[in-house]
Amino acid sequence: MSETVLSETVAEGVRRITMNRPDRRNALDRASYRALIDALAEAEAASDIRAIVLTGAGGCFTSGNDIKDFAAAGAAIPRVAIDFLEAISTARKPIVAAVEGFAVGIGTTMLLHCDLAFAGRGASFRLPFVTLGLCPEGGSSYLMPLVAGPKKAAELLMLGEAFDAQAALEAGLLNAVTEEGEALGIATRKAAALAALPPESIALTKALLKRGGAAAVAETIATEARHFGERLVSAEAQAAFAAFLGRR
Ligand code: COA
DSSP states (O other), X not given: OOSSEEEEEEETTEEEEXXXXXXXXXXXXXXXXXXXXXXXXXXXXXXXXXEEEEEESTTOOBOOBOHHHHHTOOSSOOHHHHHHHHHHHSOSSOEEEEEOSEEETHHHHGGGGSSEEEEETTOEEEOOTTTTTOOOOTTHHHHHHHHHOHHHHHIIIIIOOOEXXXXXXXXXXXXXEESTTOHHHHHHHHHHHHHTSOHHHHHHHHHHHHHHHHHHHHHHHHHHHHHHHHHHTXXXXXXXXXXXXXXX
C-alpha cells in the first residue's frame, strides 16, 4: 500500500480511501494521484466492495494539487491528475466523501464527482484557480453552474474566496453538515447503508444518474486540462506559485 494514500476495508462492503500527507495538508503530488487511481481501481474490481468512502488524514481533506508540482509542471497539467479525474468521474461504485478541515482546489472539485458528501461544521472550501493565475479543472466549469447556479458558480470560481460548510451545502456540494469530527462516521454509515442495498440496482442507478452529463463532463475535463496546462507556465501563475512557496 502507498504511504500517501491508505486503503482499508472498514465495514462490510465498504472501502475507505484516505489521502495521507498530513504535514502537507494532504496536498496531492504525482505519487498520491497514482495511489488514488490504484486504490479506486482496486475497490472497483473487488467483488466484496460495494461502496467507497473518500477522506483525508489529520483533520484535513486535501489542500489540493501540490503547488511544488505545479511550479515544476511545465506546459502541461500532470497527466496523472487528469487520469485521477477521469477515474473518479467514471467510477461505477458509489463514492461517499467525508470532509474535515480544508478542501481546496481539486479537494473541492472532486466532491462534484462523489455521489454523497458530508462535511464537519468547521470545514473550509476554496476554489483558488483564478487567484493562482489558473482556470477551473475537474469538470467544475460545467458542473458548478449546474449544482450551484451560474451566479454562485461565478462567485466561487472567479473570486476564489474561502467558504464554509454551510455555504458548501447551499451550493449543492454536500448532503449535510455534521458536527465537527463526525463527517467520517456519518459517511461510513451511509456507505454501509449503500453497501447493504442490491448492488446491481445501485450500480444501475448511479450509471443512470451520471448518464446525462457524462459526455459533457469528459469533454470539459479534457478542455479545461488543455487551458490549465497553458496557464501553468503563464507569468501570472508562476508568480502566484513563487509567492506561496516563498512565503516564509
Ligand atoms: N502544495 C504544497 N504544499 C502545501 C500545500 C499545497 N497545496 N498546502 C499546504 N502545503 C504545505 C505548506 O507549504 C506547509 O509547508 P511548511 O510546513 O514546509 O511550511 C505545510 O503544507 C502546512 O501548510 P500551512 O499553510 O502551514 O497550513 P495551514 O493550516 O495554515 O493552511 C491551507 C492550510 C490549505 C489553507 C494552506 O496550506 C493553503 O492555502 N495551501 C495551498 C492551497 C492551494 O492553493 N492549493 C492549490 C489549489 S489549485
